[in-house]
Amino acid sequence: MGIMDILRLAASNLRENRLRTALCALSVAVGAGALLLIAAVGLIGQQKVSDGIRTLGVSGLTVYVDDRGSGQALSAELADTITEAVAGVDCVMPIKALSGTVYAGHASEDVLLLGADERLGEVMQLEVLAGSLLTRVQAGSAQPVAVIGDDLARTLYGRENIVGRTIRLRLNGCDQDFTVCGVVRAQTSSLGSAVAALAPHLVYIPYAHLATPAQNADQVFVQCTAEADLNTVSERIEHYLSDWGRVDGTVRVQNMSGITDTVNRLTELGVTLFIMIGGIALCVALIGVTCSMLAAAQEKTGEIGILLAIGAQPRDIRRIFLLQSILLCGVGGVVGIGCILVLLYAFASMLPDFRLVMMLLLVCTVCGAVAGLLPAVRAARLDPIEAMRK
Numbered sequence: 001m002g003i004m005d006i007l008r009l010a011a012s013n014l015r016e017n018r019l020r021t022a023l024c025a026l027s028v029a030v031g032a033g034a035l036l037l038i039a040a041v042g043l044i045g046q047q048k049v050s051d052g053i054r055t056l057g058v059s060g061l062t063v064y065v066d067d068r069g070s071g072q073a074l075s076a077e078l079a080d081t082i083t084e085a086v087a088g089v090d091c092v093m094p095i096k097a098l099s100g101t102v103y104a105g106h107a108s109e110d111v112l113l114l115g116a117d118e119r120l121g122e123v124m125q126l127e128v129l130a131g132s133l134l135t136r137v138q139a140g141s142a143q144p145v146a147v148i149g150d151d152l153a154r155t156l157y158g159r160e161n162i163v164g165r166t167i168r169l170r171l172n173g174c175d176q177d178f179t180v181c182g183v184v185r186a187q188t189s190s191l192g193s194a195v196a197a198l199a200p201h202l203v204y205i206p207y208a209h210l211a212t213p214a215q216n217a218d219q220v221f222v223q224c225t226a227e228a229d230l231n232t233v234s235e236r237i238e239h240y241l242s243d244w245g246r247v248d249g250t251v252r253v254q255n256m257s258g259i260t261d262t263v264n265r266l267t268e269l270g271v272t273l274f275i276m277i278g279g280i281a282l283c284v285a286l287i288g289v290t291c292s293m294l295a296a297a298q299e300k301t302g303e304i305g306i307l308l309a310i311g312a313q314p315r316d317i318r319r320i321f322l323l324q325s326i327l328l329c330g331v332g333g334v335v336g337i338g339c340i341l342v343l344l345y346a347f348a349s350m351l352p353d354f355r356l357v358m359m360l361l362l363v364c365t366v367c368g369a370v371a372g373l374l375p376a377v378r379a380a381r382l383d384p385i386e387a388m389r390k
Contacts, residue, residue, distance in 0.1 A: 009320050023288075033339055060123065092223075093116060096211040104165070118140075127184055131147075139206045147180075165180050330364060
């Protein structure tokens, strides 16, 4: 039998019992659509989380002190000695934080002021959109300059590039004018609108505006060399500050890169589990297809016997039922995936990766062949004489 004859017979068998065909195709459509929806939402969510963590810009190590007393503080002066004293450290920068308020015209916003210096771009991964980060001259002479996020720039001035504009910061009850020297991508912008609304705007200003070099720093950001082991460097920093530095309190060192990797692994695990749940829905649909094909083979026993008697080969019978199952699952997969694509674009304005869609269509086709394999083999093994008697 030729391929066109096999295709015609397979399509004819599907048309004979249209209700059963429609229900089987619908079950496959629901399974394939659920799998695509879960996979698309999970993968897009995973990408959002990864982008959000990357946008925060914090990596490497962060050092802080718990239970600090009145003795030696983790000062900026002490932090600067870590680079030379601890092997594997490439760059350090002390950070001082203070809540405040920013004003520009009639607009005002509560902000978190972070004292930093010219090493800001080395210890934090910030995307500069306009202007530049703090320079050595600006930080060293405590010039009244500030680096702000693009969302705060739009809130204050209605546009992103406000380099050269003046903002007024209230520090400890006193107002002071600062000139915007740089605009960066807001560090909470990729975490979603709800999180971004709760998180404070970050404004970077020279460290000297918030503390003297001898005063306690809230945290010290540490970037290590490429070949350094972060856990080993962490132990060295703790030992150095506790023993040689005689810091009053318990020195804590957090591996921010390790935390980022852990979060990424957890999101990957979550996506995998959700995809497995979607795969179960598709497997249930395929069981229904197999049952339907077995019933169809039973109903067609007489016709199968006639085809075998007039010269059809067992492989032709197998191909008819395999093609019938593949067509059923293929059409159901196309319908289900198409509906989900329309819904995702209409309600969320997003589309999954084209490769994911094509992979799911291929999965539906392969699953159709698997679902039709048992009915096809059983139909091909029928004895022509016995089959025509039924």
